[in-house]
Amino acid sequence: MKQKILAFCLKHWKEIGLVLLLLVVFGKSQYDVRNIIKAHEIAEQSLKDQISTLQSLHTEELRLRDEALERYRIEIEELELEYEARQEEIKDLTRAEKEVIIKEFKQDKALIIQRFEETYGLRYVE
């Protein structure tokens, strides 16, 4: 049996060699493909991780932005309220001051003269 196998191998050594070579080439190409797939999988996983991280960072940025916008809205609201209150205050002050001027005119005309002179720089003529 051994003799037969040896004789067969010796007779067809080229074919056997070719088959063995093909097997080696096939094995090597499979190994290469496996490595390429592995490299691709690594790149894919990395990209997935990146997307996930970027999404969480984006969410965090949106949260910060919303917080800043909310703070801004409150600040503007407070400013507007204060502005309106002070406008009312000026109105009240003006009304009160007008009364004072009218009273002053009745009591002491010199005061209203002085006010006109100081406010508008006009010259009083007797």
Add this chain to the structure above:
Amino acid sequence: MLNSLMLLALLSTASAEDFTVLAEDQPAPFEGVLLSVPAAAEILIKHEESKLKCDLEVEFQLDKAASQCKLDKELLEARIVTLDQQHAEIVASKDLVIEKQQAIIKKQAPHRKWLWFAGGVVLGGATYYGIQQAVK
């Protein structure tokens, strides 16, 4: 007649920036606009009111601009922080990929390539020689 003459004389001497205060039925020393006391008070107070309103408006607009500026700053800071983190994350991720892929490449292309090549040539030659000898 005398009064009219005196009034005319005063009218001719009154400058554009003069004013006077009159009692009821008192003749005016020059031609001009007569205002009631409340109207005069209104004119006096309007000046002060305008000043106060102007100051308030300036202050309000400045405060609003400061708030807007603060908001812009905060938004930009948030953007910078995010971009910094994104950059660091991407660089770290790329480094990891490069490291892993380099390991794969190194596994496929081992060191001493020429030795492997020479070994392959020698082995191939020896096989060929062996087979030739066996065939003889």
